[in-house]
Amino acid sequence: xxxxxxxxxxxxxxxxxxxxxxxxxxxxxxxxxxxxxxxxxxxxxxxxxxxxxxxxxxxxxxxxxxxxxxxxxxxxxxxxxxxxxxxxxxxxxxxxxxxxxxxxxxxxxxxxxxxxxxxxxxxxxxxxxxxxxxxxxxxxxxxxxxxxxxxxxxxxxxxxxxxxxxxxxxxxxxxxxxxxxxxxxxxxxxxxxxxxxxxxxxxxxxxxxxxxxxxxxxxxxxxxxxxxxxxxxxxxxxxxxxxxxxxxxxxxxxxxxxxxxxxxxxxxxxxxxxxxxx
Amino acid sequence: xxxxxxxxxxxxxxxxxxxxxxxxxxxxxxxxxxxxxxxxxxxxxxxxxxxxxxxxxxxxxxxxxxxxxxxxxxxxxxxxxxxxxxxxxxxxxxxxxxxxxxxxxxxxxxxxxxxxxxxxxxxxxxxxxxxxxxxxxxxxxxxxxxxxxxxxxxxxxxxxxxxxxxxxxxxxxxxxxxxxxxxxxxxxxxxxxxxxxxxxxxxxxxxxxxxxxxxxxxxxxxxxxxxxxxxxxxxxxxxxxxxxxxxxxxxxxxxxxxxxxxxxxxxxxxxxxxxxxxxxxxxxxxxxxxxxxxxxxxxxxxxxxxxxxxxxxxxxxxxxxxxxxxxxxxxxxxxxxxxxxxxxxxxxxxxxxx
Numbered sequence: 001x002x003x004x005x006x007x008x009x010x011x012x013x014x015x016x017x018x019x020x021x022x023x024x025x026x027x028x029x030x031x032x033x034x035x036x037x038x039x040x041x042x043x044x045x046x047x048x049x050x051x052x053x054x055x056x057x058x059x060x061x062x063x064x065x066x067x068x069x070x071x072x073x074x075x076x077x078x079x080x081x082x083x084x085x086x087x088x089x090x091x092x093x094x095x096x097x098x099x100x101x102x103x104x105x106x107x108x109x110x111x112x113x114x115x116x117x118x119x120x121x122x123x124x125x126x127x128x129x130x131x132x133x134x135x136x137x138x139x140x141x142x143x144x145x146x147x148x149x150x151x152x153x154x155x156x157x158x159x160x161x162x163x164x165x166x167x168x169x170x171x172x173x174x175x176x177x178x179x180x181x182x183x184x185x186x187x188x189x190x191x192x193x194x195x196x197x198x199x200x201x202x203x204x205x206x207x208x209x210x211x212x213x214x215x216x217x218x219x220x221x222x223x224x225x226x227x228x229x230x231x232x233x234x235x236x237x238x239x240x241x242x243x244x245x246x247x248x249x250x251x252x253x254x255x256x257x258x259x260x261x262x263x264x265x266x267x268x269x270x271x272x273x274x275x276x277x278x
Numbered sequence: 279x280x281x282x283x284x285x286x287x288x289x290x291x292x293x294x295x296x297x298x299x300x301x302x303x304x305x306x307x308x309x310x311x312x313x314x315x316x317x318x319x320x321x322x323x324x325x326x327x328x329x330x331x332x333x334x335x336x337x338x339x340x341x342x343x344x345x346x347x348x349x350x351x352x353x354x355x356x357x358x359x360x361x362x363x364x365x366x367x368x369x370x371x372x373x374x375x376x377x378x379x380x381x382x383x384x385x386x387x388x389x390x391x392x393x394x395x396x397x398x399x400x401x402x403x404x405x406x407x408x409x410x411x412x413x414x415x416x417x418x419x420x421x422x423x424x425x426x427x428x429x430x431x432x433x434x435x436x437x438x439x440x441x442x443x444x445x446x447x448x449x450x451x452x453x454x455x456x457x458x459x460x461x462x463x464x465x466x467x468x469x470x471x472x473x474x475x476x477x478x479x480x481x482x483x484x485x486x487x488x489x490x491x492x493x494x495x496x497x498x499x500x501x502x503x504x505x506x507x508x509x510x511x512x513x514x515x516x517x518x519x520x521x522x523x524x525x526x527x528x529x530x531x532x533x534x535x536x537x538x539x540x541x542x543x544x545x546x547x548x549x550x551x552x553x554x555x556x557x558x559x560x561x562x563x564x565x566x567x568x569x570x571x572x573x574x575x576x577x578x579x580x581x582x583x584x585x586x587x588x589x590x591x592x593x594x595x596x597x598x599x600x601x602x603x604x605x606x607x608x609x610x611x612x613x614x615x616x617x618x619x620x621x622x623x624x625x626x627x628x629x630x631x632x
Contacts, residue, residue, distance in 0.1 A: 050523040052504035070324050135357050223314045223358050224339035234319025234342035238575075239496070239519070241320075 037252060044245035061246040068243055070231070075247070077142070078211055078227040085149035086206035092150070093157025093206075094199055098191075100158070101165045112162075115155045126152060127219035140222030148220040149210045156209055157202035164198030311551050312337035313558060316349055317364045318541075321415075323574035330561050336554050353378075353546065361549035362558060367540045367610050370411055371404040380545045381409045383556060389563035396602070397580035400540050403610035411542035412559050415577040418538050418600055418608060419455060420531040422502050422517040423509035424524075435463035435532045437509065439482065444489040446508035448501050451493035453626040454611060455537065456483065459511060462534045468609050471618035480625045484632060493630075502527060513539075515577045517597040529597040535607025 044062070048055030065071060100111045118126060130151065134144045168191070176186045192199075214229040221230060232244055319342040327338050341358065343349045346369035353360055365373070373379055384390055390412070397413040405411040423432050427446065438447055438459070450456055458468040460479035470476065491507050498510040499520045512520070517529035543562065545555045561567055565583040572579045578598055579585065585599055593599050614622065 048523060049519075050500065050503055052500045053523055131357055140358055222339070223316070223341040223360070226342070231319075231342075233344065237318055237344055238320040238515075 040245050041249045041252070044242065044249045046242065049242055061242040062250075065243040065246045071228075071243055071247060074226050074228050074231040077225065078229075081142075081146060081149060081227060082207045082210040085146055085153050085210045086203050089150045089153035089206045090157050090199060090203045093154045093202060094161055094195065096154065097158045097161040097165055101162065115158050118152055118155045119159070123152075123213070123215040124219075127216040130216065131219040134220060140220060142222070142225050144220045144222065145217055145225060145227075148216050149213065152213070152216060153206035153209055156205045157199075160202035160205055161195055161198040164195045168194045310335040311554055312339060313361045313551065313554050314339045314341065314358060315362045315364075315558070316341045316343065316353065316360045318343060321364065321541075321575060323570045326562075326567055326570055329567070330558060333561075334554075334557060336557070338558075356548075359548045360546055361551065361555050362543060362545060364414055364541055364543050367404050367542075368613055370542055370544060371613065373544060374405055374410050378547050379410045380547055380549060380552065382412060382545055382559065384408065384412070387556065387560040387563065389560050389565070392563050392565060392568065392581045392583040394580055394582040394585075397540070400538065400580075400610060401542060403612065404540075405542075410544055412544075412563070413580040414541045414543055414562070415571075415575060416538065416540040416580055417514040417577050418531050418605065419450075419458070419511065419513055419536050420517065420529055420596075421509050422499065422512045422520050422527055422529050424502055424505065424507075424526055425528050426526050427505075427508040432509070432528075432530055433533050435459055435534055438489075438511070439463065439486050441489060443508050445491055447490050448498045448507045448510035449490050449493050450498060450511045451495050453622060455511065456493075456626075457622060458537045458611065459532075462532070462536060462607075465534065468535075468537055469612045469614065471615045473618075473621060476618070476621060476625060480629060483629060487629075487632070514597040514600070515575075518576050518595070521595075521597065529595075531596060531600055531604040531608065533607070535609065537611050538605055538608040540610060 043051065045057050045059070046054055047058040047060065100108060100115075103111060127148075130144075130148045131140070134140060134147075138144060172194070173186055173190045176190045177183070181189065212229070214233065217227055218230055218233070221227075226234070228247070232240060235241060235244065313336055315338055317340070321342075322340075327340055330336065331338055341360070343352065346366045349363060349365050350369060350372070352358070353363065363373075393413055397416065398408050400416065401408060401411050401413050421432060421435075421437070423437075428437075428443070430442075437443060438449075457476065457479050460482050461468050461470055461475060464475070464478055464482065466472070466475045466479075492501070494501065494510075498512050499516040501507040502510045502512075503520050503523045505524075512529075514529065514531075517527070521527050521529065543559055545552060545559075549555050562571070563581065565581070565587070568579060568581040568584045569587065572581070572584050576598070578600060585593065588599070596604060613619075
């Protein structure tokens with residue numbers, strides 16, 4: 001009994017030390033990940049245009065950001081592009097995933113390999129090959145960038161929907177059909193709801209990928225079309241303008257809030273059910 | 279049944295995507311045609327483009343690049359057919375040599391007289407007959423220094439080599455710029471193809487190395503602005519900005535001479551609307567437009583109408599309006615002979631590895 005307590009204390013000491021070390025480790029990782037973003041946020045409030053001198057607090061850059069037509073145009077292009085490409089890729093991706101799932105083992109495996117290739121392929125290869133392809137068929141412009149983005153977005157949708165399809169209970173759909181639902185009704189009322197979480201995460205994944213992309217956009221865009229990433233690239237030569245710090249801060253804060261919302265939302269649901277039960 | 283529905287939906291999606299992409303690339307037909315312009319990033323006031331379209335009805339598709347090499351590659355790939363390019367001296371020279379350009383009818387341009395004689399002379403280094411290039415902006419390389427940290431005059435490359443400011447010097451991390459200033463300090467041409475002269479420059483740079491705090495590119499200016507270094511070798515445009523952040527900074531073009539660069543506009547061979555292209559170039563030379571661009575970019579302008587309209591203080595600023603005697607010994611950098619280029623690469627590698 002006594003010995004047990006002793007060894008418990010010893011363990012407690014070691015695990016305390018381990019705890020401390022792991023906290024330091026996590027602290028360092030978080031610091032390395034977020035310190036640059038913090039610097040960027042601080043710079044967005046800096047009155048001086050320089051990166052190294054602090055000229056006092058200002059909201060000037062936020063004001064200028066919204067009156068800068070170039071940046072606003074690029075932002076709108078980026079968002080429209082991300083939304084459209086994610087939406088279309090989601091529709092195509094979900095249908096493709098259902099189709100691939102219905103295939104026989106061999107074809108299924110072959111198709112999944114084809115799905116993985118665009119993800120593992122270097123962006124620059126995808127970008128240049130798409131550009132070479134487009135040049136023969138259409139003028140480079142918004143349309144070509146959209147098609148390119150849909151192309152690289154589809155695999156992400158398929159990969160996030162596929163596990164949900166495998167988990168899906170097919171008997172439910174069959175039961176719905178037996179009870180008189182037609183195929184369309186059954187698809188929308190029984191199959192889609194079961195896949196919904198996969199579809200949503202696939203959509204957001206595609207949306208983010210499209211917003212993030214520089215290389216493929218750079219090669220497939222036509223003159224006069226610019227997204228945030230290609231615009232910032234053009235700015236490098238003369239130094240990035242503080243308006244971009246402001247915009248990046250807004251994007252970061254928005255994503256942060258969305259993440260918080262997403263993470264705290266589902267936790268409430270079981271609690272509500274619990275209450276209902278009693 | 280299920281198959282049928284899936285195929286119907288697939289068809290719908292395909293039609294939708296084709297329709298959307300069609301709408302996306304449907305061109306707004308401009309009444310007077312359109313121009314595709316390729317320029318460096320942040321190198322023209324966006325208002326200027328808007329104003330040109332308003333005044334002439336010519337639509338402009340505007341594209342930006344970071345380096346001359348990138349422009350060259352994108353232009354040569356032919357994916358987008360550009361009408362007008364703005365690029366830097368040695369790339370202008372290369373495009374002219376490769377017969378990629380069309381002659382500009384300079385005599386017929388209304389505002390071309392605003393470009394000073396001095397700048398046409400500069401442009402002759404790459405375009406000997408002044409028939410392909412309209413000068414846009416230009417600048418020099420020199421020393422940006424903190425007047426509170428230097429004693430005695432800074433007017434020569436010597437301050438970098440005499441050890442007075444050991445540990446306080448920031449050099450450019452770029453091969454051509456580094457050898458340029460060493461060659462100039464030794465009294466040679468910066469376009470020297472001579473092995474002996476290059477080796478002499480190499481020796482000088484190796485001896486200087488312990489005194490150098492860092493070899494940087496874009497951050498060179500910031501180091502002096504922040505007070506981490508007493509002086510840095512920078513381009514004049516950077517120097518002007520540095521001066522805006524920290525008023526103790528000054529810029530000098532060393533008396534031994536330095537590198538002067540020039541950016542100019544050219545009309546490509548693929549341009550089929552030459553009249554509109556010339557109209558645009560003329561527009562850029564107009565005083566109010568050149569002034570807008572100057573106030574957006576703050577590099578030295580070759581437009582004398584703009585220079586005359588500047589404040590006395592700006593006209594005295596060596597980083598904005600270099601005086602004639604300061605640029606007397608300056609040279610435009612040209613392509614080196616292939617052997618000299620290889621040798622310089624070799625020396626630079628040795629120098630950096632050392």
